[in-house]
Amino acid sequence: MLVTQLKSKEELLTIIKKPAFVIKCTGCKEVLFPVTEIDEFLKTAEITVSDIISTDYICNTDFALKLSEKYKSEISNSLNIIVFSCGIGVQSISALLENKKVISGCDTLYINGFQGLNTRENNCRQCGQCYLSETGGICPITACSKSLLNGQCGGAKNGKCEVSKEMECGWERIYKRLELIKETQKLTGDIKVRDYLKLL
Amino acid sequence: MKLKELFNSGKFVLTSEVGPPKGWNIDKTIHEAESLKGIVDAINVTDNQSSVMRFGSLAACHLIKDKGIEPVFQVTCRDRNRLALQSDILSAAGLGIENMLLLTGDHTTLGDHKDAKPVFDLDSVSLIHTIKKLESGVDLANNKLDGEPPKFCIGAVVSPCAEPLEPQLMKMDRKIKAGVEFFQTQAVYETDKFAKFMEKAKNSGIPVMAGIVILKSVGMAKFMNENVAGIHVPDNLIEELKKDKEKTKSGQTGIEIAARLIKDLKPYCQGIHLMPLGWDDKVPQILKLSGLI
Numbered sequence: 111m112l113v114t115q116l117k118s119k120e121e122l123l124t125i126i127k128k129p130a131f132v133i134k135c136t137g138c139k140e141v142l143f144p145v146t147e148i149d150e151f152l153k154t155a156e157i158t159v160s161d162i163i164s165t166d167y168i169c170n171t172d173f174a175l176k177l178s179e180k181y182k183s184e185i186s187n188s189l190n191i192i193v194f195s196c197g198i199g200v201q202s203i204s205a206l207l208e209n210k211k212v213i214s215g216c217d218t219l220y221i222n223g224f225q226g227l228n229t230r231e232n233n234c235r236q237c238g239q240c241y242l243s244e245t246g247g248i249c250p251i252t253a254c255s256k257s258l259l260n261g262q263c264g265g266a267k268n269g270k271c272e273v274s275k276e277m278e279c280g281w282e283r284i285y286k287r288l289e290l291i292k293e294t295q296k297l298t299g300d301i302k303v304r305d306y307l308k309l310l
Numbered sequence: 311m312k313l314k315e316l317f318n319s320g321k322f323v324l325t326s327e328v329g330p331p332k333g334w335n336i337d338k339t340i341h342e343a344e345s346l347k348g349i350v351d352a353i354n355v356t357d358n359q360s361s362v363m364r365f366g367s368l369a370a371c372h373l374i375k376d377k378g379i380e381p382v383f384q385v386t387c388r389d390r391n392r393l394a395l396q397s398d399i400l401s402a403a404g405l406g407i408e409n410m411l412l413l414t415g416d417h418t419t420l421g422d423h424k425d426a427k428p429v430f431d432l433d434s435v436s437l438i439h440t441i442k443k444l445e446s447g448v449d450l451a452n453n454k455l456d457g458e459p460p461k462f463c464i465g466a467v468v469s470p471c472a473e474p475l476e477p478q479l480m481k482m483d484r485k486i487k488a489g490v491e492f493f494q495t496q497a498v499y500e501t502d503k504f505a506k507f508m509e510k511a512k513n514s515g516i517p518v519m520a521g522i523v524i525l526k527s528v529g530m531a532k533f534m535n536e537n538v539a540g541i542h543v544p545d546n547l548i549e550e551l552k553k554d555k556e557k558t559k560s561g562q563t564g565i566e567i568a569a570r571l572i573k574d575l576k577p578y579c580q581g582i583h584l585m586p587l588g589w590d591d592k593v594p595q596i597l598k599l600s601g602l603i
């Protein structure tokens with residue numbers, strides 16, 4: 111359903127910790143999934159990999175759950191889970207593996223038109239600059255009502271967004287998740303400004 | 311005059327706030343600001359406060375400045391993209407406005423144009439970063455500015471009684487790294503929580519002005535507890551408001567509580583920011599009672 115592009119080798123190598131467990135989601139490979147580039151990256155990147163698996167549609171929580179159970183020991187022996195998929199796939203894996211650092215290997219690119227019915231709990235706005243590795247696998251673009259990139263605004267009350275008492279504050283979720291994986295220092299990192307050229 | 315000059319001179323800085331009207335006649339707002347001339351050091355002018363469309367903050371700041379009152383230009387990221395924000399900020403410099411308070415802004419759905427597009431192209435942190443770039447002579451896209459770069463005193467907000475506090479402290483840290491020069495806080499009613507917050511915040515050395523909202527009624531206190539982020543009015547203050555209905559209605563209880571809070575908060579902060587929400591006439595009495603004027 112989605113079009114993805116491999117993130118730059120430099121960007122990935124600065125965040126990947128060894129050993130890593132690698133998931134390649136080929137559910138949408140008919141459309142555009144950079145299989146060759148990913149294999150090339152894994153070959154040349156010299157990262158210790160505990161296992162590489164190719165699977166279909168990890169955006170489907172049932173599939174993702176089965177996969178995480180099947181590879182339980184490999185996953186627990188890894189410091190990172192690198193997911194090559196669209197943003198939804200990364201979010202569905204990181205929601206299942208709350209204590210693991212999940213890295214997004216791809217940027218999901220914006221494409222025009224109707225992309226087929228694929229209703230999921232998580233959302234990906236195909237921003238072309240995936241932030242999920244920085245935000246504990248919770249997307250600031252879709253989970254925050256203001257799509258803020260540099261942390262929580264002052265509008266959340268009792269963990270709920272100012273827009274609706276039914277909606278959790280995305281940044282509070284991100285904070286709790288980063289606390290769990292001991293990565294809260296990411297909340298004081300570089301200032302981020304969105305690049306809307308990536309939507310053209 | 312930049313507020314940082316006052317902080318640097320060791321002064322305990324006082325600011326108040328006015329909200330422009332929903333209409334073009336600004337006389338009442340100017341009058342409110344003038345009534346506090348010489349009593350506070352500067353007056354914030356809100357920017358489409360609570361996402362309600364009003365007379366513009368920049369024009370109101372200009373008119374207040376003309377009356378010899380130092381304005382603090384509030385700028386939110388809700389209604390303008392990076393071009394419009396930078397353009398308005400350069401315009402502010404051209405009008406001699408030197409102090410700014412930069413906020414993300416409430417969501418559009420909270421206001422009176424609920425169907426409007428929420429912009430949030432930048433946020434409070436990236437807006438501070440943008441202004442620091444303008445001050446260095448280039449815009450956010452690194453294009454060189456004509457002539458001398460603008461110079462401002464940049465403020466931002468923080469919510470010291472928010473729960474959890476950690477994400478607020480981290481955002482505060484990002485604002486400091488981006489170059490903020492002072493903070494004004496959300497309304498504080500709990501001195502102990504504020505003291506704990508300052509314990510963590512004081513190492514940065516950036517001046518913090520504690521926020522004071524005058525309690526007008528029991529209903530207002532309860533409403534804020536239910537609905538306003540980062541504000542908690544403790545039960546003992548609500549009881550105090552309940553005790554003498556006439557006194558509360560006249561504003562006297564609110565004045566006494568605000569003055570007491572200021573006295574209690576003063577040792578921990580570098581200034582006070584009053585948000586009278588229309589009760590500007592009570593400000594002099596509060597400041598007198600708290601011993602600040």
